[in-house]
Amino acid sequence: MPTPETALWRAGAFAADDWRFPAAGEPVPADGKVALPKARFLAERAALAGRNGPIGVVLESGESLADIEDDVPRFGLIVLRFARYADGRNYSTARILRDRLGFRGELRASGDVLRDQVLFMLRAGFDALEIAHAGTVATLKEGRIVGVHRHYQPASNEIGESAAGLRGWQRTSRRLASN
Amino acid sequence: MYRYDEFDLGFVRERVAEFRDQVARRLSGEMTEDQFKPLRLMNGVYLQLHAYMLRVAIPYGVLSGRQMRKLAHIARKYDRDYGHFTTRQNLQFNWIKLADMPAILEELAEVEMHAIQTSGNCIRNVTADHFAGAAADETVDPRPYAEILRQWSSLHPEFSFLPRKFKLAVTGAAADRAAIQVHDIGLEAKRDAKGDIGFAVWVGGGQGRTPMIARKLRDFLPEADLLAYCEAILRVYNLEGRRDNKYKARIKILVHEKGTDEIADAIENEFASLKGKALDLPAAEIARIAAYFAPPALADLPARSAKLEAAKAADVALARFVDRNVSAHKRPGYGIVTVSLKPVGLPPGDATSAQMDAVAALAERFSADEIRVSHEQNLVLPHVRLDDLPELFAGLAAAGLATPNAGLVTDIIACPGLDYCSLANARSIPVAQRISERFADLGRQHDIGDLKIKISGCINACGHHHVGHIGILGVDRKGEEFYQITLGGSGDETCSIGEIVGPGFPADRIVDAVEQVVDAYLGLRRDPGETFLAAYRRVGLKPFQEALYADA
Numbered sequence: 001m002p003t004p005e006t007a008l009w010r011a012g013a014f015a016a017d018d019w020r021f022p023a024a025g026e027p028v029p030a031d032g033k034v035a036l037p038k039a040r041f042l043a044e045r046a047a048l049a050g051r052n053g054p055i056g057v058v059l060e061s062g063e064s065l066a067d068i069e070d071d072v073p074r075f076g077l078i079v080l081r082f083a084r085y086a087d088g089r090n091y092s093t094a095r096i097l098r099d100r101l102g103f104r105g106e107l108r109a110s111g112d113v114l115r116d117q118v119l120f121m122l123r124a125g126f127d128a129l130e131i132a133h134a135g136t137v138a139t140l141k142e143g144r145i146v147g148v149h150r151h152y153q154p155a156s157n158e159i160g161e162s163a164a165g166l167r168g169w170q171r172t173s174r175r176l177a178s179n
Numbered sequence: 180m181y182r183y184d185e186f187d188l189g190f191v192r193e194r195v196a197e198f199r200d201q202v203a204r205r206l207s208g209e210m211t212e213d214q215f216k217p218l219r220l221m222n223g224v225y226l227q228l229h230a231y232m233l234r235v236a237i238p239y240g241v242l243s244g245r246q247m248r249k250l251a252h253i254a255r256k257y258d259r260d261y262g263h264f265t266t267r268q269n270l271q272f273n274w275i276k277l278a279d280m281p282a283i284l285e286e287l288a289e290v291e292m293h294a295i296q297t298s299g300n301c302i303r304n305v306t307a308d309h310f311a312g313a314a315a316d317e318t319v320d321p322r323p324y325a326e327i328l329r330q331w332s333s334l335h336p337e338f339s340f341l342p343r344k345f346k347l348a349v350t351g352a353a354a355d356r357a358a359i360q361v362h363d364i365g366l367e368a369k370r371d372a373k374g375d376i377g378f379a380v381w382v383g384g385g386q387g388r389t390p391m392i393a394r395k396l397r398d399f400l401p402e403a404d405l406l407a408y409c410e411a412i413l414r415v416y417n418l419e420g421r422r423d424n425k426y427k428a429r430i431k432i433l434v435h436e437k438g439t440d441e442i443a444d445a446i447e448n449e450f451a452s453l454k455g456k457a458l459d460l461p462a463a464e465i466a467r468i469a470a471y472f473a474p475p476a477l478a479d480l481p482a483r484s485a486k487l488e489a490a491k492a493a494d495v496a497l498a499r500f501v502d503r504n505v506s507a508h509k510r511p512g513y514g515i516v517t518v519s520l521k522p523v524g525l526p527p528g529d530a531t532s533a534q535m536d537a538v539a540a541l542a543e544r545f546s547a548d549e550i551r552v553s554h555e556q557n558l559v560l561p562h563v564r565l566d567d568l569p570e571l572f573a574g575l576a577a578a579g580l581a582t583p584n585a586g587l588v589t590d591i592i593a594c595p596g597l598d599y600c601s602l603a604n605a606r607s608i609p610v611a612q613r614i615s616e617r618f619a620d621l622g623r624q625h626d627i628g629d630l631k632i633k634i635s636g637c638i639n640a641c642g643h644h645h646v647g648h649i650g651i652l653g654v655d656r657k658g659e660e661f662y663q664i665t666l667g668g669s670g671d672e673t674c675s676i677g678e679i680v681g682p683g684f685p686a687d688r689i690v691d692a693v694e695q696v697v698d699a700y701l702g703l704r705r706d707p708g709e710t711f712l713a714a715y716r717r718v719g720l721k722p723f724q725e726a727l728y729a730d731a
């Protein structure tokens with residue numbers, strides 16, 4: 001989870017992380033925002049039910065939503081880890097979370113998060129990026145992401161995009177501002 | 180044909196700027212080749228044996244004269260004065276400098292073209308029947324749907340990092356000229372009893388090392404559901420397709436391993452959550468896009484052209500050309516002309532800049548400014564008056580493009596093979612050249628009749644050998660080039676995968692072996708009307724094995 005080398009970009013700006021990610025064996029704090037790996041969440045699900053404070057879950061690359069679909073409404077944060085950026089499963093998982101399961105909490109991409117995929121991630125429904133790649137952090141800070149903002153298909157960031165033009169499936173998104 | 184509006188133009192320009200930025204980072208060393216690779220592939224840039232290669236998208240194979248001239252210009256200015264038309268209706272430039280790529284993409288954008296998604300693990304350029312909008316046997320013009328699918332799949336945020344490449348093909352005629360049953364998704368547009376349009380949806384076909392014929396999941400998917408259903412298929416594949424082994428990563432393996440029923444259920448389940456929402460195709464929008472594909476203004480003509488008949492009687496070469504290279508048009512007095520890119524002894528699918536310019540001029544003059552690229556690596560002039568055929572034939576002959584061999588033994592598909600491709604086991608183009616030299620005699624070719632030979636330089640099967648009536652596959656035997664023969668494959672509506680006839684042949688024996696197969700066919704056919712494929716289906720492998728391995 002966030003280390004001194006990673007930066008958290010959330011809804012358009014860099015921010016400090018207010019979530020805690022207890023290590024294996026470390027007890028879950030009684031309050032505050034806490035996110036757990038899927039296996040640990042499942043093992044402690046009953047005990048966590050009475051806890052004061054938001055709960056999140058972290059899915060490693062390749063972990064699916066199986067067994068936690070019903071818990072989605074109670075999560076304040078879902079982290080999807082990209083082991084390699086070329087593994088695109090998380091894009092579908094993100095869209096299912098947003099469009100089918102109605103997840104409205106923070107949806108965070110972490111791991112191999114690179115500038116060339118940022119726009120795809122935002123369109124798929126991610127609203128937070130945990131970035132280790134220095135070049136990507138710098139590019140986002142300086143608002144230098146060069147990308148395509150005209151889109152040929154509706155996706156999962158419908159509030160952030162407008163349905164431009166005649167075609168029902170056409171969208172435009174805004175350029176990422178610097179901050 | 181489809182014309183870009185401001186949105187389309189803006190989209191392509193943004194994509195060029197994005198790729199220019201990526202190339203700059205690669206050239207400055209900010210990105211390693213490994214990091215750059217998936218990005219360049221998404222824009223059609225390959226690193227081949229000798230140089231970078233650029234694959235330009237020709238959506239569903241449709242080109243105007245102006246676009247063809249631009250391709251000729253690029254070949255002349257940035258490459259070695261020729262281009263190579265591929266089995267996916269695209270064009271490859273084989274000798275391009277990476278630093279020139281952005282400038283070339285800008286030139287392409289000027290004529291509403293690009294190289295988006297011609298390679299990489301994404302939804303590839305959509306292909307369609309190369310006779311679309313012209314063929315006499317067409318029920319529904321597939322091009323508006325191919326265009327809609329092209330748009331929907333362009334830089335799709337969910338499906339740009341799939342387990343493997345993904346290919347869609349669309350047809351709308353009784354004869355399947357788009358080989359839909361060997362595509363990841365094959366769509367046949369048709370009409371029901373009420374006249375409404377829908378699609379038969381085939382999923383999980385493919386070639387490569389594990390050839391499979393697609394399964395039909397829907398017989399009549401309503402038109403409005405096209406995108407939602409395709410999105411559902413892609414989503415199931417993106418989540419479930421194998422990523423542990425690139426040779427098992429295509430959707431055909433998923434369908435095979437999970438079973439058709441389980442996959443169909445998963446797709447229907449996804450579809451239920453997508454249907455009736457933003458992806459629904461509004462009828463008004465379909466009509467607006469279909470209007471771009473309205474037929475050109477064609478005259479009312481008699482079905483028979485006295486002028487052509489007289490010219491044919493006087494010129495046997497013209498008669499041969501018309502016999503093989505002209506197909507039935509839906510309008511009387513018109514024909515569809517196949518321009519063969521398979522002259523004897525030259526690489527299949529190659530065209531020089533001068534030839535591209537010549538075809539552009541002839542298309543403007545004789546074919547309502549339309550050109551098609553076929554997946555059989557030929558060009559097509561779809562709307563030619565029969566009266567104009569003698570003059571067109573002369574124009575093609577002057578450009579070296581009048582080879583009267585469409586669908587014949589020398590109309591060979593061959594992949595780039597060892598001459599260009601780093602994955603190859605064996606050469607394919609020289610084998611195709613030698614076969615076409617062996618069968619150069621036109622009388623003999625016309626006597627043999629319909630026969631599709633397809634050659635791949637390795638098991639990736641880019642030369643579609645599995646669906647060749649005679650398929651030839653290059654294999655490596657202890658460092659030596661060997662060729663395996665398959666028989667009885669077909670990519671049309673009677674789709675079948677060819678069967679291996681027996682042990683392979685060395686390079687100096689393969690042409691003899693093909694000739695033995697052809698001679699065996701001539702000896703056993705019931706009459707000249709029984710094609711090679713029909714005869715093979717009647718008699719099976721055995722007589723051919725006997726002919727090939729008699730003295731083994």
Ligand code: SF4
Pocket residue numbers: 594595596597600601602603604635636637638639640641642
């Ligand atoms: S079939 Fe093999 S040799 Fe031929 S182009 Fe494809 S990968 Fe290369």
